[in-house]
Structures are given as C-alpha cells and as structure tokens.
Amino acid sequence: xxxVSGTGTGRTxxxxxxxxxxxxRTPGREDEETIATGTAAAAAGxxxxxxxxxxTDPVVDEPDVLRSLRARAADEACVLVGFLAxxxxxxDGAELTEMGALADAGAAGFTxxxxxxxxxxxxxxxxxxxxxxxxxxxxxxxxGSLTRGGHAHAGVVAAQLGLGAWPSLGESLMVARDVDxxxxxxxxxxxxxxxxxxxxxxxxxxxxxxxxxxxxxxxxHLCLTDEAIxxxxxxxxxxxxxxxxxxxxxxxxxxxxxxxxAIATDHAPHATEEKDVPFEAAPFGVTGLETAFASxxxxxxxxxxxxxxxxxxxxxxxxxxxxxxxxxxxxVGTRANLTLLDTAATWRVTADQFRSRSANSWLLGKRxxxxxRLTIAAGRVVHEL
Numbered sequence: 001x002x003x004v005s006g007t008g009t010g011r012t013x014x015x016x017x018x019x020x021x022x023x024x025r026t027p028g029r030e031d032e033e034t035i036a037t038g039t040a041a042a043a044a045g046x047x048x049x050x051x052x053x054x055x056t057d058p059v060v061d062e063p064d065v066l067r068s069l070r071a072r073a074a075d076e077a078c079v080l081v082g083f084l085a086x087x088x089x090x091x092d093g094a095e096l097t098e099m100g101a102l103a104d105a106g107a108a109g110f111t112x113x114x115x116x117x118x119x120x121x122x123x124x125x126x127x128x129x130x131x132x133x134x135x136x137x138x139x140x141x142x143x144g145s146l147t148r149g150g151h152a153h154a155g156v157v158a159a160q161l162g163l164g165a166w167p168s169l170g171e172s173l174m175v176a177r178d179v180d181x182x183x184x185x186x187x188x189x190x191x192x193x194x195x196x197x198x199x200x201x202x203x204x205x206x207x208x209x210x211x212x213x214x215x216x217x218x219x220x221h222l223c224l225t226d227e228a229i230x231x232x233x234x235x236x237x238x239x240x241x242x243x244x245x246x247x248x249x250x251x252x253x254x255x256x257x258x259x260x261x262a263i264a265t266d267h268a269p270h271a272t273e274e275k276d277v278p279f280e281a282a283p284f285g286v287t288g289l290e291t292a293f294a295s296x297x298x299x300x301x302x303x304x305x306x307x308x309x310x311x312x313x314x315x316x317x318x319x320x321x322x323x324x325x326x327x328x329x330x331x332v333g334t335r336a337n338l339t340l341l342d343t344a345a346t347w348r349v350t351a352d353q354f355r356s357r358s359a360n361s362w363l364l365g366k367r368x369x370x371x372x373r374l375t376i377a378a379g380r381v382v383h384e385l
Contacts, residue, residue: 011342012308014339015337015338016328016338017047017048017316019042019045019264019267019289019292019315019319020138020190020319021113021192022050022289023052023268023269024038026052026056027057027058027065029057031271031357032271032357035069035072035073035081036078039076039077040078041267041287041356042079043078043355043377043383044385045290046292046293046341046383048079048337048382049082049325051108053084054083055113059086060085060086061085061088061091062097063104063105066102070106079382080378084107085107086110086112087126088122093112096122096125099126099129099133108323109136109138110126110136111138111192113192114140116142127182127185128187131187138189138190138192139178140192142170143169143171147167149164150164150165151166151280152164154167157226157229163279166241168199171198171240172201182213183206191203191215193266194260195241195242195247195251196240197247200251200253203260204254215261216319217262218265218288219291220242220295221247222255222299223300224362226242228362229242233362234279234282236362237284239284252300252305255310256306256310261319262318263292263296263319265289266285267287268287269356270285272360287354289356290354291349291368293315293372294372296311296315297369297370308343317329336378336379337376339375340375341370342371346367346369347367348368349361349367373385
C-alpha cells in the first residue's frame with residue numbers, strides 16, 4: 001500500500017482485489033449478468049480477478065461446460081475470471097462430479113454454493129477425492145431441515161415482523177461437520193459467507209487444532225445487522241440472513257485477527273421484477289462488486305473497527321492464497337494488478353451508476369466514503385474514473 005498525492009488529496013495505491021465468490025449468472029440468466037458486465041463491475045470495484053460459482057443453467061459440472069465458459073471469458077472478460085465447478089452433479093448432493101477431469105479442464109476449485117452438500121458421506125468422499133486435484137473445496141454451510149421456510153435471522157426482529165425464522169444453528173451445525181470432516185480426511189476446506197458467531201467459534205477451534213480450514217465473510221454481514229430488514233426492503237434479504245450485533249462483532253473480530261482471511265462479495269445479481277415483490281417472496285442475494293471497498297471503508301475503517309491495511313489484505317492477498325492464485329502485489333518486474341483508491345471521495349449509490357446488469361444493492365441511496373479511481377488488471381487499465 002502506497003500513499004500518493006493527487007489533486008490536493010491523499011490517495012492510496014494498493015494491490016488490486018480478488019473476489020472468490022461471484023455469481024455471473026452465465027450461462028442461463030444473462031438478463032441478470034454476463035461475463036462482460038460482471039467483470040466490468042469487478043473492475044469498477046478495484047478487482048483484478050474473480051471466481052465465478054457454478055450454480056448456473058446448466059450447472060458447471062461437466063468439462064465441456066467449463067471449457068465453453070473459459071473460452072467465452074477469454075473473449076468477453078476485462079479481468080481474470082476463474083470458474084469453480086460443482087462438487088456434485090447438478091448440485092443435487094448425491095453423485096460426485098468428475099473432479100479430476102474438471103481440474104484438467106481448468107476448474108479453479110469446487111463448490112455447490114447455493115446448496116449444501118447435505119450428506120456427510122458424500123462430503124467426506126468429496127474431500128478425499130479432491131486430494132488428487134490440488135484445488136480448494138468451498139462449502140455452503142446450511143442445514144436445510146432447520147432453515148426451510150426461513151427468511152430472516154431467528155430473533156426479535158423476525159418475530160416482530162412475522163417472518164419465517166432462520167436460526168444460526170442452521171449454519172453452525174454444518175460448519176462444525178465440515179471442519180470435522182476436513183480434520184478426519186486431512187484435507188482443506190473453505191467456508192463460504194459465514195454469518196454466525198457460533199460458526200466463528202467452530203472455525204477458530206479447528207484452526208487451533210491444525211485443521212486446514214479457511215473462511216470468508218461478506219461486506220453486508222460485516223456492515224449490517226438484522227435491524228436493517230425492518231424496512232422490509234428485499235435488497236436486505238441475503239443467504240445466510242443478516243444476524244445480530246453480537247454475530248457482526250464476532251465476524252469483525254475474526255477478520256481483524258485473520259481467523260477469517262478473505263472478504264468476498266457473494267455478488268448475486270437479480271432482475272428488478274424478481275426483487276420488486278414482498279420480502280418473503282423475493283429471492284436471496286444482493287450485488288456487491290462495485291461497492292465492496294467503499295462500504296467497508298465507510299462502515300468499518302472510518303469508525304475504527306478495522307484498519308485500512310487489514311481490509312486491503314482480506315480483499316487481496318487473503319482470498320488469493322486460499323485458492324492458490326497469484327497474489328496481486330506492488331513489485332518491480334511483476335505484471336501490474338493495481339488499484340488507486342480515493343479515501344477522501346464521497347458519493348451516493350444510485351442504480352444508474354452500476355456497470356452490473358442488475359442493481360439489487362443494499363446500498364441504494366446511501367452516501368459512502370472511499371472510491372476506486374483506477375484499476376489495472378494484468379498490466380491493462382480496465383477502469384478509470
């Protein structure tokens with residue numbers, strides 16, 4: 001991180017960001033996002049590389065589908081795109097994909113994100129089988145029998161609003177299971193979008209015991225609590241749901257100390273008509289690529305909850321290390337992957353600013369501090385403001 005001067009204000013030049021959890025909706029829902037629009041959004045957010053999850057139509061569970069996507073990305077993407085392949089065929093949790101063949105076809109890792117691998121036996125076999133690929137398995141930790149019918153965290157706010165409850169236990173039980181399976185198989189596991197303090201506790205104990213377990217948290221879980229859903233704005237509806245201040249504090253503490261080594265957006269675009277419905281009927285998910293840094297700077301750095309250096313490390317070196325990607329860095333002789341941040345700039349988030357094809361942001365109408373002025377990816381300027 002280097003402070004530089006510009007137009008009378010201090011600016012920060014830093015290694016560009018890496019997002020390990022992005023929904024590009026391609027193939028199947030290009031009305032919500034495409035490789036071109038999604039990577040343009042990433043560039044505007046300061047990212048030089050992203051990983052796309054496989055819950056598309058068709059699911060990325062066959063080498064031919066993966067090769068097709070990689071070819072499209074070579075033509076359409078303005079930043080590096082890696083594709084995660086599914087753990088199970090059709091993401092139905094029953095039959096493992098051909099992980100070896102998918103790795104040979106270029107899979108950056110494996111996940112059934114959007115769905116948990118409900119069977120412990122299947123998850124155990126996946127970890128064992130994946131040992132030959134050298135890739136990371138990322139897991140969506142949800143116990144469906146506890147979360148079914150849930151729309152909000154099981155707490156006071158959900159009770160007062162009459163919303164179906166989604167308990168923390170619906171996440172933490174699966175976190176405990178998966179870190180135990182990682183320990184038993186001596187294989188690494190990555191926990192996606194943690195939201196509950198109990199989950200952090202399981203992760204910390206596993207890491208202390210030497211288990212190769214890593215995790216990510218999202219900007220919205222780090223910045224918000226379930227108090228935000230009192231407006232019944234469907235752009236506050238996430239999976240997992242926003243939780244309490246105690247949960248938020250536990251996540252922030254874990255990010256600060258490195259227990260959670262990555263911040264990932266879980267960028268999940270949805271068409272306007274899908275979100276413009278009552279809260280209970282709306283799909284889960286929000287966009288995040290273009291607002292991640294500014295939201296973290298505004299809600300966490302400025303109030304003194306996290307240092308700028310910590311946020312930048314968790315957005316860049318942390319996720320790169322977890323997935324075995326080249327770490328963006330400022331060094332002579334390396335291909336430039338850089339972001340110029342203006343921490344003095346203030347701006348209001350509006351739908352017409354987004355490069356993303358969708359505008360279902362939890363920050364619409366909010367004023368933020370901190371802006372990405374320039375992004376260089378693989379030595380090429382991909383965003384300039």
